[in-house]
Amino acid sequence: MTGYTALQVEELDDRLVVTLDRAAQRNAINAEMIEELHDVCAHLERTPKLLLLTGRGEHFAGGADIGQLRARTRDDALAGINRNLFDRIGRLPLPTVAAVSGYALGGGAELAYACDIRIATATARFGNPEPGLGIMAAAGASYRLPVLVGVSVAKQVLLGGRVLDANAAHTAGLVIEVTEPGAHVAAAHRLLDRISASAPLALRLTKTIIDAPGFHPFADDIAQAVLFETEDKHARMTAFLEKKA
Structure with a gap:
């Protein structure tokens, strides 16, 4: 650039x-x-x-x-x-x-x-x-x-x-x-x-949801459903639990 x-x-x-x-x-x-x-x-x-x-x-x-x-x-x-x-x-x-x-x-x-x-x-x-x-x-x-x-x-x-x-x-x-x-x-x-330090997809979806007009709880559920299935989510939560242990 x-x-x-x-x-x-x-x-x-x-x-x-x-x-x-x-x-x-x-x-x-x-x-x-x-x-x-x-x-x-x-x-x-x-x-x-x-x-x-x-x-x-x-x-x-x-x-x-x-x-x-x-x-x-x-x-x-x-x-x-x-x-x-x-x-x-x-x-x-x-x-x-x-x-x-x-x-x-x-x-x-x-x-x-x-x-x-x-x-x-x-x-x-x-x-x-x-x-x-x-x-x-x-x-x-x-x-x-x-x-x-x-x-x-x-x-x-x-x-x-x-x-x-x-x-x-x-x-x-x-x-x-x-x-x-x-x-x-x-x-x-x-x-x-x-x-x-946060998950890029979590940041991206959070920004999209915040900026979307109106009341959109179902969109939150869909975005969360996508994030729940990512490898990044599992790896981050596993690392958190192992560190806590």
């Missing part, structure tokens, strides 16, 4: 580490980055692995590239350019973790919302100032943020212009951990180490 210009990608045995690499522009999300992230998604769909997503320099992503955004038309909006990418990231088979420092604003915040779990430094700021630019946060914030933090806090961010600092994001449940500046990527790797 080489040849990218807006990303840096490192592939490890159990995970992909993707760094947004436009530090001079606060990692603003442009068309090139979108295309390259689609390529990353295609790779993870073919070869499921954990994903760690972070940004180069002080910031995660300061938003979409405003110059490109200003030129977009009604047809571009109807094509859901950013939304389709973030939805695709949200559907990736195995867990995804965003390691956020500094600004995660606009499209950058929506990219972080699309990940399963977020870790932030004390410098992190999450916000969606799109209405101030005459548009709305239309790449997933309207349906992801209320689920993540509740409708009241989501309205404070999306309508009231509230920016959540790291402590507020942690209190609201948006982030799992707040670290010192520069320690967020290492913390994300520790989290992924814990996740990686």
Whole structure:
């Protein structure tokens, strides 16, 4: 996975580490980055692995590239350019973790919302100032943020212009951990180490069930039935019992 210009990608045995690499522009999300992230998604769909997503320099992503955004038309909006990418990231088979420092604003915040779990430094700021630019946060914030933090806090961010600092994001449940500046990527790797110790199929089915809309107890039963018959389940439980003995 080489040849990218807006990303840096490192592939490890159990995970992909993707760094947004436009530090001079606060990692603003442009068309090139979108295309390259689609390529990353295609790779993870073919070869499921954990994903760690972070940004180069002080910031995660300061938003979409405003110059490109200003030129977009009604047809571009109807094509859901950013939304389709973030939805695709949200559907990736195995867990995804965003390691956020500094600004995660606009499209950058929506990219972080699309990940399963977020870790932030004390410098992190999450916000969606799109209405101030005459548009709305239309790449997933309207349906992801209320689920993540509740409708009241989501309205404070999306309508009231509230920016959540790291402590507020942690209190609201948006982030799992707040670290010192520069320690967020290492913390994300520790989290992924814990996740990686679990059975991949169990993780995949659990994520699918959690993200499925509505009340679905029978789907839980089917997923569990599949897992009960795997060699991985028998080996893990045998090892647990033998260790306990």
